[in-house]
Amino acid sequence: MQENDIRHFPLRVTAPRRGACPICGVRHDAGQPHYKNSVYYLRHYAYQHGRLPTWEDAMAHCTEETQGRWRAKLAYYGIEPGDTDGQRLDTAGNAEANP
Numbered sequence: 001m002q003e004n005d006i007r008h009f010p011l012r013v014t015a016p017r018r019g020a021c022p023i024c025g026v027r028h029d030a031g032q033p034h035y036k037n038s039v040y041y042l043r044h045y046a047y048q049h050g051r052l053p054t055w056e057d058a059m060a061h062c063t064e065e066t067q068g069r070w071r072a073k074l075a076y077y078g079i080e081p082g083d084t085d086g087q088r089l090d091t092a093g094n095a096e097a098n099p
């Protein structure tokens, strides 16, 4: 075992910094989507809903106009808004990418 092997150090997700969104832990305008790939958001969403969030979840609180702009931009990059980007939960509830 190497002393600097990151697998031996547990990941701690701390509370968001002051001024950051309390849902995703990232500073963004309240009318914009939560940052879907934030570890804070992924972990808390998974605990609350039993699955990882999608961009549709992240922008559910946004206006239809804002959602439309985001869907168009995501489509431009080939991202399906309802997809979890191949991520899944392991049995302990930790997010991991599919191989």
Ligand SMILES: [Zn+2]
Pocket: 021, 022, 023, 024, 025, 026, 028, 033, 034, 035
């Ligand atoms: Zn947020």
